[in-house]
């Protein structure tokens with residue numbers, strides 16, 4: 071499942087679940103092996119892909135829930151997906167900016 | 174209906190919020206039927222239209238999904254119908270795939286998956302108005318060529334492009350027929366795509382978009398700005414609770430006038446009947462049985478419509494998903510999924526559509542937990558009982574420095590008691606029998622859209638119809654039965670007590686009385702609880718019937734509330750209120766639980782634990798109140 075980690079500098083990849091509001095990033099891989107879930111192995115990965123969270127997609131953390139800033143609302147290319155930080159940890163990203171760019 | 178069964182069938186498939194319901198409404202108008210309550214598009218909705226070529230075509234609106242790999246029961250319906258695996262459903266002659274043009278990436282992935290089935294398929298590129306506003310410029314011809322399927326652009330809410338869509342359906346069906354596609358009772362070959370295939374689809378979509386999209390859609394800025402406030406951790410939650418408060422406020426205030434009108438109308442009708450008909454069993458049946466009984470139920474139509482009006486608005490505008498987002502972590506505290514919010518909210522109208530709406534929860538344990546506590550949300554059928562008893566026993570005076578009415582406060586406490594005990598029960602079951610990690614929350618937050626009056630009206634019409642049908646059939650039959658039980662056998666000539674005392678109903682009530690005496694219920698209440706099992710609100714009707722039958726003519730001067738205030742003690746009244754917070758006696762709810770979970774075990778569990786809670790709460794209330802009042 072880490073096969074998709076094609077980025078030349080995998081050490082800089084972070085987990086989407088660790089990003090704060092305003093951060094933008096590019097997805098570089100999916101790895102659900104470390105996520106505790108009630109799902110079959112590989113199922114979370116497939117669901118993420120079906121929701122557009124796939125390698126190459128641009129993401130931006132738009133909103134954080136309450137309490138503990140969980141879940142998060144993430145813009146994925148053209149649409150917005152809500153997910154919990156626990157599952158967002160299965161998404162490996164390369165951070166582009168950590169703050170909101172001036173509009 | 175033989176001719177109808179021969180008619181070609183078209184299935185509407187698409188992502189949630191792509192506008193499927195709007196397309197369905199646009200092509201069928203009101204010629205549609207819902208098998209049951211119109212939930213959140215989770216019902217089997219079927220309609221017909223006559224195509225430009227004069228063919229009668231049947232349309233089914235399938236639950237929205239992101240994938241054919243069904244995760245929840247309602248998505249399984251979509252998969253099974255599309256693949257021709259559904260019992261009693263032929264495989265559709267053509268698929269109309271409704272795609273949200275502002276959100277093509279996600280939508281087209283599913284379109285490719287459907288196309289791989291090799292069935293005739295049409296792409297309805299919907300929300301073109303919104304897409305153009307966001308600057309999307311798309312080459313429909315190129316898209317059609319790349320996808321290898323017919324593409325029609327539509328603006329479903331304005332019926333834009335519907336004519337071309339119908340023309341295209343005609344053509345597709347004709348081609349399918351000449352190629353011998355239609356009425357082939359075969360199943361489609363399909364196997365679950367793995368992550369590799371899913372990535373392939375995604376890449377293919379990117380390739381197609383690169384060719385067909387001349388300028389991409391800019392993000393929906395209004396949605397983003399609104400969400401900054403509406404999803405704000407503090408302001409967002411405050412707004413959510415304000416909306417809920419407003420909603421319940423409206424249920425009571427907006428519905429007041431129409432309810433009074435219905436009440437006056439029914440009173441006039443029974444007065445007219447009493448005058449126009451000779452005294453006898455038939456008149457008694459009509460006045461005491463049918464009008465008093467069914468009327469006591471129909472009177473809640475306004476409240477149910479107001480509640481569903483709000484739910485429909487929240488649903489159509491795209492706010493429901495935000496509510497689930499805001500509450501996910503909080504509800505997670507007791508082990509519930511954010512999506513449980515919608516079923517639980519609907520349950521305030523009636524647990525039946527609420528439990529059905531739980532179909533959108535993917536994980537079985539999460540779903541069972543939600544279904545189990547749905548009946549603890551005070552449904553509108555319990556309102557008549559609350560209203561009646563509060564009017565009879567709680568003085569109408571202001572408390573807390575004149576700001577709050579005592580009656581309203583008691584009503585609020587009853588709602589709160591239901592919600593709190595629901596959360597407690599959820600916590601207990603999610604930490605005992607249904608342990609496990611919560612299902613992931615992976616939910617699209619759709620762009621905000623202005624709800625369209627027509628769609629809202631059609632949705633309300635469906636719900637109102639379902640409610641009246643129920644009142645006209647189940648409840649009508651029960652009221653007639655109760656009237657018979659309460660009228661026969663006739664009292665002996667030397668009778669000293671009210672006639673109903675000697676009837677079958679009286680005997681049943683007396684038989685149950687010892688069981689319910691410890692919680693302060695008299696035989697009239699015991700009797701009312703029996704038909705109340707069929708529909709909770711019937712209990713009020715039955716009390717109305719019992720006290721109407723047991724008072725001799727003029728004695729029934731005051732309203733039912735006044736009669737009760739005289740004949741019940743305060744602890745008895747409070748005990749009945751406590752009982753009704755849990756009110757296990759609703760066959761419709763138990764029936765729908767059995768059907769939804771396909772299990773006899775869970776409805777039994779529900780009945781036993783609700784009865785135990787109700788009995789326990791009523792017992793405690795009665796004892797404490799008796800000790801305090803000293804009766």
Ligand SMILES: Nc1nc2c(ncn2[C@@H]2O[C@H](COP(=O)(O)OP(=O)(O)O)[C@@H](O)[C@H]2O)c(=O)[nH]1
Pocket residue numbers: 187188189190191192193194195196214237299300301302303327328329330331489490491622623624625628
């Ligand atoms: N602007 C615009 N709004 C639309 C269009 N079609 C549907 N909508 C709106 O989008 C929302 C979701 O539509 P609905 O039919 O309920 O989606 P469903 O979940 O796929 O059934 C509703 O508020 C509709 O009024 C369209 O063509 N243009």
